[in-house]
Amino acid sequence: MDGTLTVAVHDFDAIRRELELPAGVGILEALDALPPDIAAERHARLDAIEWELAEQSVAQDGAAALLEHLARRGTRLGIVTRNDHAIAKRTLEAAGLERWFSPRDIIGRSEAPPKPDPAGVNALLDTWSAAASDTVMVGDFLFDLLAGRAAGTATVSFDPTGAHPHRAHADVAITTLNELITG
Numbered sequence: 001m002d003g004t005l006t007v008a009v010h011d012f013d014a015i016r017r018e019l020e021l022p023a024g025v026g027i028l029e030a031l032d033a034l035p036p037d038i039a040a041e042r043h044a045r046l047d048a049i050e051w052e053l054a055e056q057s058v059a060q061d062g063a064a065a066l067l068e069h070l071a072r073r074g075t076r077l078g079i080v081t082r083n084d085h086a087i088a089k090r091t092l093e094a095a096g097l098e099r100w101f102s103p104r105d106i107i108g109r110s111e112a113p114p115k116p117d118p119a120g121v122n123a124l125l126d127t128w129s130a131a132a133s134d135t136v137m138v139g140d141f142l143f144d145l146l147a148g149r150a151a152g153t154a155t156v157s158f159d160p161t162g163a164h165p166h167r168a169h170a171d172v173a174i175t176t177l178n179e180l181i182t183g
């Protein structure tokens with residue numbers, strides 16, 4: 001969602017500094033390694049940071065057109081995010097993209113272990129009675145692609161810069177969401 005359907009606004013290094021976490025380690029993973037009382041306090045701080053960022057969310061160019069195109073085709077749409085469920089919903093609302101997603105099809109870190117674990121993708125597949133071979137995971141980060149691959153879906157790397165540092169884990173690489181409509 002963040003960096004794919006919405007313009008990326010997260011500065012993960014700044015968030016790590018704010019939460020006094022080590023560089024180069026996933027934020028959720030670093031929080032899980034802390035003593036429970038410290039982890040709880042920093043999770044609360046993370047939630048506050050993410051709520052603030054959710055309010056700033058703007059749809060990625062082509063996101064609404066892609067979602068509308070997919071919805072017209074009857075495609076099931078879901079979100080698997082490392083964000084909290086409520087924050088994910090607020091992000092979609094702020095970006096004007098919420099109408100395409102049922103709340104039950106938004107899987108946050110409270111509903112499943114966070115990506116790269118495929119549990120969230122598998123939960124959607126189970127809910128939809130969908131085959132992984134008929135499903136596509138689109139994401140802008142390695143964890144998205146790893147989760148999709150582990151669940152057996154096709155994977156699409158989205159990187160507006162065209163750098164695609166995780167291309168080896170994607171079946172397709174795109175620089176605009178419109179490519180998923182025309183391609």
